[in-house]
Amino acid sequence: MKTAIIICISIxxxxxxxxxxxxxxxxxxxxxxxxxxxxxxxxxxSWEVIIQEFPDLSGAEIKFTRAEGLTAVSFSGSAILxxxxxxxxxxxxxxxAFFELPENxxxxxxxxxxxxxxxxxxxxxxxxxxxxxxxxxxxxxxxHKRFKAIWxxxxxxxxxWPSDWPLVVENDSKKVIDRINKP
Numbered sequence: 001m002k003t004a005i006i007i008c009i010s011i012x013x014x015x016x017x018x019x020x021x022x023x024x025x026x027x028x029x030x031x032x033x034x035x036x037x038x039x040x041x042x043x044x045x046s047w048e049v050i051i052q053e054f055p056d057l058s059g060a061e062i063k064f065t066r067a068e069g070l071t072a073v074s075f076s077g078s079a080i081l082x083x084x085x086x087x088x089x090x091x092x093x094x095x096x097a098f099f100e101l102p103e104n105x106x107x108x109x110x111x112x113x114x115x116x117x118x119x120x121x122x123x124x125x126x127x128x129x130x131x132x133x134x135x136x137x138x139x140x141x142x143x144h145k146r147f148k149a150i151w152x153x154x155x156x157x158x159x160x161w162p163s164d165w166p167l168v169v170e171n172d173s174k175k176v177i178d179r180i181n182k183p
Contacts, residue, residue, distance in 0.1 A: 030055050031090065031123045035154045038116040045074070049154055053086065060086045064158060079159040092153040093121060096146040101130045105144055107137035117151060 030053040037047045045067045053060040065076040098121060114134035120127055130147060138144045 028057075029123050030057060031093075031121055033089070033154060034118075034120040034122075035151060036118045036120075038118075040113045040115065049158065051081070051086070051089070051154065051157065053090075057083065059083050062157060062159070077159075081157055085157065089150075089153045089157055092150050096149045098130070098146070098150055099128050101143055101146060103129060104131050104133070105138055105140060105147055106131070106133035108139055110134070111137075117147070119147065119150060119154070 032053065033049075033051040035049040035051075039045075039047070047064070047066050049062065049064045051060050051062045060081045061078060062081055063076070063078040066074055068074045098119070111134060114137075117132040117135065118129065119131075120129040122128075132138065132144065132147045132151075135144060135148070
């Protein structure tokens with residue numbers, strides 16, 4: 001009996017429609033993305049973007065919030081993304097193999113009050129979180145680049161870039177900000 005159960009489970013796994021990085025599952029099911037930034041620990045508040053894809057895959061709702069800190073003022077907003085606007089983000093998650101990134105990308109030694117970027121992507125009831133701490137001093141630059149590519153796609157999806165929203169991970173992301181701020 002035990003052997004029969006093991007064989008059945010093995011067959012189900014072998015013929016599952018999902019590949020190891022969840023490519024088909026990301027393409028064919030609604031996902032939720034939560035991007036959060038703590039620019040200097042909890043002292044300067046936090047920024048959060050939540051993108052929730054509609055169950056029929058026709059687009060997504062995006063919400064963004066800035067929580068108060070010592071120097072930060074709070075604000076929030078929301079918008080709807082059409083499927084065409086959301087698809088590059090879903091493709092980027094697959095292209096950058098988000099679900100294969102380590103959970104923590106950080107320098108060998110931690111300094112206090114450095115930028116802390118966090119991405120959580122959920123598909124169904126499965127969620128995967130990745131944190132990028134102190135991006136300038138990370139050890140594995142390849143993992144950093146993959147994380148950054150997805151982060152930038154999330155930030156590009158904002159309908160209007162808030163004027164005091166921080167630069168995205170590295171200086172070359174200023175190009176993204178310039179493009180978003182142009183009318």
